[in-house]
Amino acid sequence: MLQQVLRKLETAFLDMKRKGMGFPRFKSKYRMRSFVFPQMLKNCIQGNSIKLPQLGVVEFIKSREIPNGFAVKQARIVRKASGYFVIISLECDVNVPEPVATGYPIGIDLGLDQFLATSEGKLIKRPKFLAVEHRKLKLLQRRLKNKKKGSNNRHKLNRKIARLHQRVTDTRKDWHFKLAHEVVKDAGMIFVEDIDFRVWAKGMFCKHTLDAGFGQFVAILAWVCWKRGVYFEKVNKDFTSQVCPNCDTHTGKKELNNRVHTCPECGYTTHRDVAASQVIRNRGLSAEGRSVDIKEIACGDGLAGTGNSLVKNPRSRKKKA
Ligand SMILES: [Zn+2]
Numbered sequence: 641m642l643q644q645v646l647r648k649l650e651t652a653f654l655d656m657k658r659k660g661m662g663f664p665r666f667k668s669k670y671r672m673r674s675f676v677f678p679q680m681l682k683n684c685i686q687g688n689s690i691k692l693p694q695l696g697v698v699e700f701i702k703s704r705e706i707p708n709g710f711a712v713k714q715a716r717i718v719r720k721a722s723g724y725f726v727i728i729s730l731e732c733d734v735n736v737p738e739p740v741a742t743g744y745p746i747g748i749d750l751g752l753d754q755f756l757a758t759s760e761g762k763l764i765k766r767p768k769f770l771a772v773e774h775r776k777l778k779l780l781q782r783r784l785k786n787k788k789k790g791s792n793n794r795h796k797l798n799r800k801i802a803r804l805h806q807r808v809t810d811t812r813k814d815w816h817f818k819l820a821h822e823v824v825k826d827a828g829m830i831f832v833e834d835i836d837f838r839v840w841a842k843g844m845f846c847k848h849t850l851d852a853g854f855g856q857f858v859a860i861l862a863w864v865c866w867k868r869g870v871y872f873e874k875v876n877k878d879f880t881s882q883v884c885p886n887c888d889t890h891t892g893k894k895e896l897n898n899r900v901h902t903c904p905e906c907g908y909t910t911h912r913d914v915a916a917s918q919v920i921r922n923r924g925l926s927a928e929g930r931s932v933d934i935k936e937i938a939c940g941d942g943l944a945g946t947g948n949s950l951v952k953n954p955r956s957r958k959k960k961a
Contacts, residue, residue: 641693644675674718684712690726692717700726707732721802722810741871741928743828747921748861749880749913750833750854752845753899757913758823759885759921769812770851773804780804816857820864830865831924832858834874875923884908885918 652664677693684691685706689699692715706712710730718725747759755766770777780801787794824830837855840846865872884891884901886908891901894912901908901915910918 641675641677645672673720674716676714676716678714680712680715682711684715685728690715690728706730721799721806739866739869739871741829741873741930743871744826745829745831745921745925746823746827747831747917747919747924748823748833749917749920750835750857751913751916752848752852754911754913755852756819756823757911757917759914759918761910761914762823763911763913764819766848766852767815768848768851769808769815769853770847773808777801777804812851812853813856813860816853816860817864820857820861821868824861824864824868824870827870829871829873829924829928830861831873831875831920832861833877833880833920835877873924873927875920875927880916880919880923881912883919885910885915885922 649664652661655661656663679693681691681693685702688702689697691697706728707730710732712728713731714729716727716729718727745759749757751757752766754763756762756764780797784794784797784801787797835854837849837858840849840854843849862872864870879890881901882891882893883889884903884905886903887906889903889905891903891905894901899912901910901912903909908915
């Protein structure tokens, strides 16, 4: 454990040759956020205290009990703005089967106008996590220039800013988890677009994209699915907003302010994000080698405002396998 910094430096030097990276830069003490204890003793956790090698017995707040049959393998100490945390890795000798692709399918479309749209017609608005604290943050950051570098006051102010940032992060993460559980609750299969959100984050709405945290949400969604035994799959993202989910016709590109999908072929009308999520669901189903059986999924589509229900249309039954 004590060799950790040396090991990091060693990889930095190796990466210089291996990956053609530059000479390792000096890193201030604030850069070191976490370190790991690769081995832990048996029974290192007694009540509310944990025995860490070199450090000895440290008291901590136990957020949850160690489940029966699990052994503590590693412990990582993480420093956040709100305090020090210990992340404990557990090991248990069981096989967890991967969820299989069965059950009720739901497609999910992510976007900036509506954070999320499901093929069931559920629309979730995007909460502006940063916007609430943005004013406060600006104020504090402006004050930073008056503080002398390396001074105690500057350090205190920086901690204040960090705490504010952390609050935004925590709020966002909590919301992501709750939303993921809400969405996965009734599903057997979940399909999302395979998007690299890092590209989005470089685009026009980079601040908003980063504030929404799509990448984190997809990761959390996958984890929640696994935890609940729900099948999770990413599907091809191309043209999801340009295809009619009802009859598979290419309807052409929609303007950004056009929020409604209306198909010129079959007349199917719904919210554009809902249409996209239905396309995603259909793609997921056919990728799993299952036909898109309208009867199986029709009930969710009879929503207010959708006008034509799917069942009325006989053309929609054929779908590529
Ligand atoms: Zn159509």
